[in-house]
Amino acid sequence: MPDWRAEIGRRLSPLGLAPAREADITEELVQHLEDCYRELLGRGVADADAQRLALEEVGDPGALAAALRGTECAAGPEVIPLGGPASGGHLARLRQDLRLGVRLLATRPGFTAVAVLTLALGIGATASIFSVVNTVLLKPLPFPEPERLVTYWGTAPEKGLPEVNMPTGIYIVHRDRNRSFE
Numbered sequence: 001m002p003d004w005r006a007e008i009g010r011r012l013s014p015l016g017l018a019p020a021r022e023a024d025i026t027e028e029l030v031q032h033l034e035d036c037y038r039e040l041l042g043r044g045v046a047d048a049d050a051q052r053l054a055l056e057e058v059g060d061p062g063a064l065a066a067a068l069r070g071t072e073c074a075a076g077p078e079v080i081p082l083g084g085p086a087s088g089g090h091l092a093r094l095r096q097d098l099r100l101g102v103r104l105l106a107t108r109p110g111f112t113a114v115a116v117l118t119l120a121l122g123i124g125a126t127a128s129i130f131s132v133v134n135t136v137l138l139k140p141l142p143f144p145e146p147e148r149l150v151t152y153w154g155t156a157p158e159k160g161l162p163e164v165n166m167p168t169g170i171y172i173v174h175r176d177r178n179r180s181f182e
Contacts, residue, residue, distance in 0.1 A: 002051050004033045011058070024096075029058060031100060035107060150181065 008029045012022055033054045040050035105112040140146050152171060156164045166174075 002037065004030045007055065008033075008058075027096070031103070033058065035103070039107075148182075 005026060008026050009022075012025060015022075017025070036054040036057050037050050040053055041047070045053065105115075141149070143149060152166055152174075154164055154166050154170075155162060
């Protein structure tokens with residue numbers, strides 16, 4: 001991949017921009033040139049021709065300088081990032097990273113569709129599993145003091161049944177003789 005920074009720096013030097021502003025513009029233009037270059041290579045254009053055509057996208061140095069000079073005048077005073085000067089402009093960098101991410105996702109719609117579908121399925125599966133676990137395991141039973149509830153059952157190995165419900169009559173007899181449970 002060609003190094004576009006030197007050519008962009010040469011084209012921006014007549015403007016005399018603030019270093020931070022020049023770095024922002026350079027970053028945007030480098031990303032644009034890399035996208036054009038990759039697209040041209042994907043179409044089967046030779047490497048040298050792809051570099052030349054990508055640089056033609058930016059235009060000649062004089063026109064670029066004039067266009068940027070116009071935006072610099074229209075921009076007005078420098079805007080302090082939302083995080084303030086003490087934060088180092090983290091929110092401004094985050095915004096720039098998000099713009100770059102959206103631009104890259106837009107260049108590959110197939111990958112974007114697969115990524116969005118994967119996230120949707122993952123979020124949906126996680127939400128449904130959590131709702132089941134929450135209902136079955138985490139929510140308390142709708143009884144006062146549910147930790148004191150017990151199950152009463154018996155076995156009938158002679159009939160081949162490992163577990164059976166007790167008949168009501170046997171339950172009543174055990175309930176009346178019981179001294180451990182309420």
